[in-house]
Amino acid sequence: MFHPRDRADADAGAAGGARRHGRVRTEPRLNAERGTTTAPRPPVLVVGVGSELRRDDAAGRRVVERLRGKLPTDRVELRSVHQLTPELADEATGRDLLIVVDASVDATTVTVQNVRAEATPSAFSHRLDVPALVRLSAALGAPPAEVVTVAIPAHDLSIGTDLSPATAHDVAVAADHVIVLCRGSTSRPRGTVAGGGTDGPGQH
Template sequence: MPKEQTTLIIGYGNPLRQDDGLGQVVAERLQAVDWASSVAVMAVHQLTIDLAEEASQVDRLILIDAAQGDPPAALSVETIQADQAAFDPFSHYVTPSALLAATAAIYGRTPVCTLLTINALSLEIGEGLSPVVAARLPELLEQVKALVDAS
């Protein structure tokens, strides 16, 4: 019998900056789903190098974040590759490709990684997602579930 594929979903962002909190809002909703034991969900403020340990232990990594760009509320799905040039072990800012590079450098393996983003309308100080971004949540949640099911 083939080994069950393991998946880690990380939603990240600042919930006190309106749409920047998208990743955490999505992660909190996904934590309420009755996933198989092979799926874990985390909500964090930002990607950090210490997440490389968790990333090294799974087959698939799904990252969820708000993005800056036009048009607001546009949904993007992107496959991420490790980028050694982006990896700075002394940096406080870690991109998805730098996280994968750290995972490879420290643990010798990387998961398949997908980044899902929705373009923010507002990153001003305040709680809650803008209505236009919140309206895209059902589609984003379905995309995440489809990725997990495809694993």
């Protein structure tokens, strides 16, 4: 779940710094153990984060479930995880766009924001916050060119598997925003990012 202070780490006007790293891995990757090559990574990675057992905390993962079958798998990779871990930094390297979707006790509406990797890490209920994940990805060689968070308001974090009605509605809204972001990215040639300003969909 996004901590209330995470939004201080998100700056819609600071995505330009991340965009300096517009390169992506377009070449096939070598599987060192098997000596074989694998297909290039899709340019967009969407990560839904949360606990499946704490009701609204699973909102990010529910978004990923809604997206399956709606986006081209050669352009968009979907991941559903309990928490952000250092291993995901390698998964994020060389991407054109990284989107992290998570529940937030601070958000009052679905909020889409660009993230600057230079931000100071904040308290975060998962093992890494998003800026720290990007910095680690940069240390591994190539951070994602653009990073966006989608925060979904969380109303009920009690034990259970059902979302609250309000959060269930916002999951559908968030999924629509992610689709727009992915289609905007995949319509551009690989290795490029959107030019001009950094204003995103914002709050809805």
